[in-house]
């Protein structure tokens with residue numbers, strides 16, 4: 001019966017295309033222009049200036065004109081955090097609020113705490129996204145706070161390593177109830193049980209008001225929100241609105257109800273609240289007109305933003321837009337508007353700074369044509385990124401000389417061959433991975449990942465090599481027998497994948513995997529036939545290499561015996577062929593060098609070592625030997641340009657390298673020193689830990705700042 005109309009008026013300068021251009025005349029007593037090398041230094045200087053202004057004058061209101069679309073708000077938030085020496089990663093509005101900001105483009109659904117509430121409510125669905133559940137495990141903004149945090153982290157690792165992208169809440173609860181396991185979370189499990197009990201209902205379809213009531217009770221149970229805020233009041237209002245549509249929408253299941261709620265939240269703009277206790281405000285150029293500032297800094301005042309570039313509506317004729325003076329329809333209009341706004345801002349402000357930066361990446365940025373007449377002022381001292389002395393929050397810096405080495409003091413028995421390969425690639429990578437246990441959080445992805453597929457192929461190859469353990473057997477077998485052996489070898493692999501991913505391995509998907517493996521195994525047998533005669537001597541041989549404080553366990557996929565009685569070591573790889581750099585001083589891969597050293601001559605004379613590459617693009621052998629007739633694709637070492645010597649020479653060299661790299665690991669060398677620079681780092685997930693990019697950026701910045 002009642003329609004509530006809310007409106008907002010603003011005294012925007014009267015602008016139309018008929019207005020005579022009224023050029024802004026900068027008052028050089030109060031207006032300054034600054035130029036910085038890049039956006040970072042520009043923001044750093046602006047934050048330093050703002051903090052100083054509010055420190056000196058407790059009633060000063062400082063305005064910073066930013067571009068919301070370029071996420072300047074977040075960059076400023078980070079810089080304020082840094083300069084006030086807060087190490088606070090909590091982005092909630094009540095924490096570490098330095099400034100007012102008015103990003104009107106944000107909807108209620110985009111607010112972090114509202115997203116969190118929605119993620120909790122999604123636990124009502126039959127299948128839930130494992131990734132989202134992992135985010136909830138990290139969160140401390142609910143009833144459990146930091147309780148069981150370390151068990152929750154272990155649970156997340158378990159889920160990421162072993163679970164599919166979707167799962168059931170009941171299944172997750174049964175996992176977290178396993179007493180004695182590092183991921184045992186009894187409190188979380190009890191909370192989730194109560195949460196599910198609340199949603200136990202007689203019918204699947206309910207009215208939206210019943211859903212809204214249930215959602216409220218569930219969120220209360222889990223302790224959301226932890227504090228009341230304007231966002232929470234808006235959330236309550238949205239739930240009320242949702243309930244009011246019950247009669248129109250009818251009854252819905254949980255998926256429908258959540259869809260309605262989400263869509264309502266997306267359509268609700270986040271309410272903007274001005275906190276007049278904060279002395280700094282981040283505003284857009286238009287928003288700046290609504291406030292009075294004592295001092296004002298216009299960031300990125302370049303020719304793209306001042307005047308703002310044109311962007312006419314695509315659905316209306318341009319001439320009509322220009323005739324009626326529609327915003328952003330002509331450059332002339334934009335220029336007039338910019339002139340008017342600047343004139344007005346200058347009138348009300350004691351100090352007005354326009355700044356811009358010279359480069360964005362490799363792109364050179366031009367200053368605004370409206371500010372070119374203002375002479376450039378000298379750039380204020382902004383201090384260095386590292387040595388920050390902030391008068392508001394003085395911090396005493398302690399300089400720590402990092403040790404170059406942290407020697408190993410006890411036996412290390414995990415890591416296998418990758419321990420030495422990592423050490424060879426980058427000492428820090430080996431230290432972080434094998435001594436600190438650092439690893440990237442595995443990504444949960446739908447379906448099977450490359451590792452699942454690779455280990456299934458390994459298993460099928462092992463079974464097939466046991467059945468065809470002699471090249472003659474392949475030669476003598478009919479096509480039917482070959483296919484029979486292939487099919488039999490595939491089944492254990494399918495079973496393994498089914499155990500790991502029961503939800504993914506449906507009958508149809510299993511058949512697709514069978515076809516994929518069958519194609520690979522057929523190509524593999526064809527390649528086997530093109531080799532010189534061999535018999536399979538061993539498969540999956542377990543080896544332990546004990547050396548000083550290292551006790552490395554690994555498995556050699558296959559050892560073949562050749563016609564002359566010598567042995568060749570083989571490792572299967574299902575990925576794409578890569579360069580192993582076996583002849584370098586620090587090879588990328590030390591698997592084969594370590595195999596031949598660890599096996600030694602105990603089992604017979606070894607005449608070569610190979611990687612058997614089996615993938616859909618090719619099946620091939622790559623490695624080292626003196627033999628000339630092993631396969632037409634394999635060059636004997638005498639013909640290899642990169643190495644001058646025989647197989648025995650290479651073995652000696654490999655042994656020296658393996659022992660030297662093992663000694664380096666034991667010594668605990670920590671150097672962040674990727675052997676092949678960017679190329680090595682490209683395949684490493686630890687850049688956020690070793691901070692090599694920060695190091696590079698710092699050097700780049702120092703270069704930029706050096707006149």
Ligand code: SF4
Nearest residue numbers: 426429681684687690
């Ligand atoms: S990212 Fe590069 S420097 Fe850092 S640990 Fe990995 S390989 Fe070493």
